[in-house]
Each structure stands twice: as C-alpha cells, then as structure tokens.
Amino acid sequence: MQYAVNEKGFYGDFGGAFIPEMLFPNVEELRQKYLQISSTKEFKKEFDDLLKHYVGRPTPLYFAKKLSEKYKTQIYLKREDLNHTGAHKVNNTIGQILLAERMGKKRIIAETGAGQHGVATATVCALKGLQCIVYMGEVDIARQAPNVARMKMLGAEVRPATSGSKTLKDATNEAIRDWIGNPEDTFYIIGSVVGPHPYPDMVARFQAVISEEIKKQLQEQIGRDYPDYLLACVGGGSNAAGTFYHYLDDQRVQLFMAEAAGHGIDTDKSAATSVLGTEGIIHGSRTLLMQTEDGQIVEPHSISAGLDYPGIGPLHAHLIKTGRARSFPVTDRESLDASFMLSRTEGIIPALESAHALTILEKYDFGKEDIVVLNLSGRGDKDLDTFMKYMDDYAK
Amino acid sequence: MQSKFEELFHSGDKLLSIYMTAGFPNLNDTVPILKALEANGVDFVEIGMPYSDPLADGTTIQQSSQKAISNGMNLNTLFAQIKEARKEVSMPFVYMGYLNQLMQYGLEKFCKACIDAGIDSLIIPDLPMDVYEEEHKAIFDDYNLGMSFLISPQSGEARIKEADRLSHPFLYQVSSNAITGAKSGISKAQLDYFGRIESMGLKKPKMIGFGISSKETFEQACRRANGAIIGSAFIKAISQEGSIESKVEEFIKSIRS
Ligand SMILES: Cc1ncc(COP(=O)(O)O)c(C=O)c1O
Numbered sequence: 335m336q337y338a339v340n341e342k343g344f345y346g347d348f349g350g351a352f353i354p355e356m357l358f359p360n361v362e363e364l365r366q367k368y369l370q371i372s373s374t375k376e377f378k379k380e381f382d383d384l385l386k387h388y389v390g391r392p393t394p395l396y397f398a399k400k401l402s403e404k405y406k407t408q409i410y411l412k413r414e415d416l417n418h419t420g421a422h423k424v425n426n427t428i429g430q431i432l433l434a435e436r437m438g439k440k441r442i443i444a445e446t447g448a449g450q451h452g453v454a455t456a457t458v459c460a461l462k463g464l465q466c467i468v469y470m471g472e473v474d475i476a477r478q479a480p481n482v483a484r485m486k487m488l489g490a491e492v493r494p495a496t497s498g499s500k501t502l503k504d505a506t507n508e509a510i511r512d513w514i515g516n517p518e519d520t521f522y523i524i525g526s527v528v529g530p531h532p533y534p535d536m537v538a539r540f541q542a543v544i545s546e547e548i549k550k551q552l553q554e555q556i557g558r559d560y561p562d563y564l565l566a567c568v569g570g571g572s573n574a575a576g577t578f579y580h581y582l583d584d585q586r587v588q589l590f591m592a593e594a595a596g597h598g599i600d601t602d603k604s605a606a607t608s609v610l611g612t613e614g615i616i617h618g619s620r621t622l623l624m625q626t627e628d629g630q631i632v633e634p635h636s637i638s639a640g641l642d643y644p645g646i647g648p649l650h651a652h653l654i655k656t657g658r659a660r661s662f663p664v665t666d667r668e669s670l671d672a673s674f675m676l677s678r679t680e681g682i683i684p685a686l687e688s689a690h691a692l693t694i695l696e697k698y699d700f701g702k703e704d705i706v707v708l709n710l711s712g713r714g715d716k717d718l719d720t721f722m723k724y725m726d727d728y729a730k
Numbered sequence: 731m732q733s734k735f736e737e738l739f740h741s742g743d744k745l746l747s748i749y750m751t752a753g754f755p756n757l758n759d760t761v762p763i764l765k766a767l768e769a770n771g772v773d774f775v776e777i778g779m780p781y782s783d784p785l786a787d788g789t790t791i792q793q794s795s796q797k798a799i800s801n802g803m804n805l806n807t808l809f810a811q812i813k814e815a816r817k818e819v820s821m822p823f824v825y826m827g828y829l830n831q832l833m834q835y836g837l838e839k840f841c842k843a844c845i846d847a848g849i850d851s852l853i854i855p856d857l858p859m860d861v862y863e864e865e866h867k868a869i870f871d872d873y874n875l876g877m878s879f880l881i882s883p884q885s886g887e888a889r890i891k892e893a894d895r896l897s898h899p900f901l902y903q904v905s906s907n908a909i910t911g912a913k914s915g916i917s918k919a920q921l922d923y924f925g926r927i928e929s930m931g932l933k934k935p936k937m938i939g940f941g942i943s944s945k946e947t948f949e950q951a952c953r954r955a956n957g958a959i960i961g962s963a964f965i966k967a968i969s970q971e972g973s974i975e976s977k978v979e980e981f982i983k984s985i986r987s
Binding site: 359 | 781782783785788799804830831832833835856857861880884904907908
C-alpha cells in the first residue's frame, strides 16, 4: 500500500503526532490499542451488525439517470445521506464508541462543525449510555440550530467554543484542551481524518466501508468493480478518505476532491486549503494548512460549516503533493447552485458540503462512457435555513 | 550563555521564573516588563510568542495571545524587542512558542535570530522528543540553544528519563493534568507527584509550572524542585490598571517578599 500510513503515523511528509506531553499518554494508549481491538472478531461483528441494523447500511449506489443525461456521463451517487443521522459521520462514531467501550472509558467528548459529527456522537453515546460533551463554535451553533437541538434531544451537552474564529478549528482546540484535563476516563471521538496519529488512520479505516460497498455495488451493477472517477468533498477529509480508501493504489481510478473556496480563492474568505495552504502543524498533525507568513492559523470561511476548516488531513495533503488526487475549489454560490440543481433534478436535497462535490460535474469534462461515482456525504435538512435565504434566487 | 543558567542552578536558591506573553498588554510593553522583572529579582523569564491556536493554554494565555497578535506582534518584532532588552537585562531568556511558527519562519533562520537577539534556550510544547532528536537537535546544538521538555503526572518512567536526558538546561515539570491557568491550590495528589519525581533522582534541574499562582503554591512547588514558573497569574496582574513598573513590583513582592 503506497498510500498507507507508516508505523510512525506519517503519509510521506505528513502526519505524525505533534502534541504537548500532557496529551501523549492519551494518544499513546489509543495508538497501542486501536488496531488490536478493532481487528478482533468480536469487535468486527458488533461493528458490522450496528452498521447494518442500526445505521441502515449498505447505503444505495444510485444510478442518477437525469443527472447523467444532464452532464453526458454515467453518474452514480453513493447515498451516505441515507444513513441514520443523515451523513457518513456515523460510520466513524460507531467505530470509535466501540473502541471507547472496550477501553473502559466513561466520558465522551467531540468537536463538531456542521453538527453532523456532534449528532452522530450524541447518538452513539445515547445508544451506549455514555456521557457526551460536544464542543461547537459559537458561530456554528447559530447557523446549524437544528443539529444543536438534535444533540440536546439525544442527551448531549453542547459547549460553545468562544475563542478564535468560533468555528470548527476552535471547537477542536477546546476538545483537545478538555482531553488534556481528563486523561483517564475520557475518550475523544474526532470527526474527521485529522489530529495526531492514530486518528487519521483510524477514522479512515472506519469510513472505508464506503468504498468497500462501492466495489461490490459496481460489480453487481456494471460488471466491474471500479469507477473511472471518484468525487468527494473535503473538509477534514473523512468522507473522501472512505470513498477513496480501497482505490488508493488503483491507478485506473482518478480521485477528485472538492474544497470550499468560500467567496473565492483570491479573496480572504476561503477554506480551500490545498490551494491556499502551506506545510505546517494543525491539531497535532503535520499537513497543509492556511496560515499567515508569521505562522498564525488563518480563520477560514465557507457557507458550509462542515468544510469551514483551515487544514486538511495528512493523507489528503500527501495525495495532493504526490499528484494522486486533484483538488477543485468551489465557491459558496456554486455550492448553492448545485444544491438546488440536485434537489430539482433528482429529488434529493444534499448537504451543502456534499453539494461542493457536485459542482465538479460542471468543472470537468467527463467522457460519455465514464463511470463517475460521487459520494453524497449527507442530506440537506440541516441547511434548510440557509437554503431558504436564497430561495428567491432559484424561483422555478 | 549557558553559564548564567549554571550559576543559577548551582546557587541552591529556589528560583522564580515568570512567563509573559510578548506584546501584551501593549505591543511595546515587552522591554519594560523584562526590565522590571529583573529589577525585582526574578531569576529568569519565559518569553511567550503569541500563537493563534495555543493547544496547551487556558483562557488567560489564549486571550493575552489574541490581544498581542492583534497588537501586531510577530517574530521579527519579538526578536528586535529582545535584542533591545538585552542591552540592559542580563537574566536568562527562554523562548516559549509553538512549533508551527518556528517551521514557518525556518529552523536555521530562527536559531540565528534567537542567538542574535540574546535568547538562551527554548520550550516548544508540541515538539515531540523523537522528532527533535532525529531532525532538529543537531541544528539547535550548533547554535548552543537548549531545549526544555515537559513531563506531566501521566508521563511514564521511561519517558520522564528520556525528557531528563534531552532537556537542557532544565526539565519542565507540569504540575497537573491541565492546561495553563491559575488554580485555587495544590492538591495532595499533586504533592505526591512532586515527591515521586523528586525521588527519581533525575540529572537535570527541575522547574515546576502550570497552575502556580501565589506565594503559597510557589513555595509548595519549590520544596520539591529547583524553582517554579508563574504564568497566568502574572498575565492577570499586568492586565490591571497602573504602570508596568508598579504592577510587576507588586506582583513579585506578593510571591517572594
Ligand atoms: C455532510 C457532510 N459532508 C462532509 C463533511 C466534511 O467532513 P469530511 O471532510 O471529514 O468528510 C461534513 C462535516 O461536517 C458533513 O456534515
């Protein structure tokens, strides 16, 4: 596996665990146990059972006929939006809660941006009867109100992060600080392929079920088990990592990632890390991030709270640097266009995050016979407030 | 440069070190604060380069850092201020900052600037010991810049010994499982931990930091180490109204009178 993590937690130049000593024992305990526990038969059985009967997997791989006609190519949507709780995030939280349980942890913390990971964490905590505290930026609490309500309904405590840009990066800082103060009883469920090793690898493994299913479903539907293109949006990169996972070394498959350009990559309101980022350290990982000349992390912007993050996971930084994957910056407006387009073409309201990936259909000229699999990472219910604001622009 | 530290640690005195956020409360307060600290008998100082995302810091240092950044503090300004202070201040200067800023500045250029400004040693809380030894140590050694590593109550014995081996001129003993910030007192569990570390017979001098905020907690820490470091409580004190000189004098007197 050319793109697998090495034993020190690096993907090429990226990854590792750049953390203060106070965090070292927590992270080290996880590093020693995550593979050992998650590779047992007993763990796999409960993981698979929950994904099947509780989450509702496998999610459909849907041939989008009208969309395919519109873009003159063969488009399949991987319907992660149909998962319980409405996004791919729950694949990972199921995996991590089972680990937490087996490590004897009683208190769960998480960070969230769009609130999807927060909801997915609150859900599995309710399922397992564990205490749940979710850190969420004050700005995100305001723009993703339905998910805040869902977390509370599920019995979680939502703690506002009030430092910095008051979005995902700051919520992550707060969760890490909490973990420093609670090293023994607390498990930190990270929501994407970011953070210190082993998180990027662990989260990618739990999300890998997405590409495992794509393989089987393509084989059944078209008689070959790989597409020509895989498309996914990238915030931290977990849904993309899961979509790419079993194809990373398969050079027949091109990997396209959509990043949030916000108002545009030539403005100061953007979150397109692979274009605007430089190498550095964020949340304990050496990767690409948006920073000033003086090494201060930049406050990003995206209409989509789940992509409003100034870094990308170390795997993605490696895929970009080696040319294995290609990145497309997508503006707020383009993602709104795509949200309304998909809703009215296929009767599927996508999450704003996922809509970023849809815009690649506009930006790249796919061949008529090309098989294009797009990971529809989540549903748009949480974004209805935002969509309503722009409804007049899209009058039928 | 290291001989100033050697003298201090050989004196047998219980050392008082202060952490300050550079460029706080105002951009140009760094030099007057350094002068006032020396004038009031502080033994050495940790000069904190403000960072946007200080993972190991509590609200007080987060807020002072945000203020200092918006005041316009950056590395070049900091080096210029330290150089200015060096003309009159002779106590050792320890630079404290996060790894990202150092990487962005460039390691070699950073070391040169430190030496040129008069910095004696460094604390980079998110620089792992193995990465330091494999990738960076040779460069820091060339410039004769020491590095202090952190140990915490959760650190295993082997790691403590590793930190002891690599740290120079002192080992940084974090007082509890916590980020920086003033706490009400020192618990029995913390005192036990201080005792446990002391009885390990480590080779390097130890300074205890994080949560040391008063005369009482300072003295408790000093009983089991070569001295202690006060940060957030000092930042709070100089956030008050009044002249730098009087605020520093009043605070240091409250700790060591
Ligand atoms: C629906 C959806 N897609 C994508 C993302 C982005 O995360 P990642 O890049 O880790 O998949 C989020 C994050 O909240 C999300 O809710």
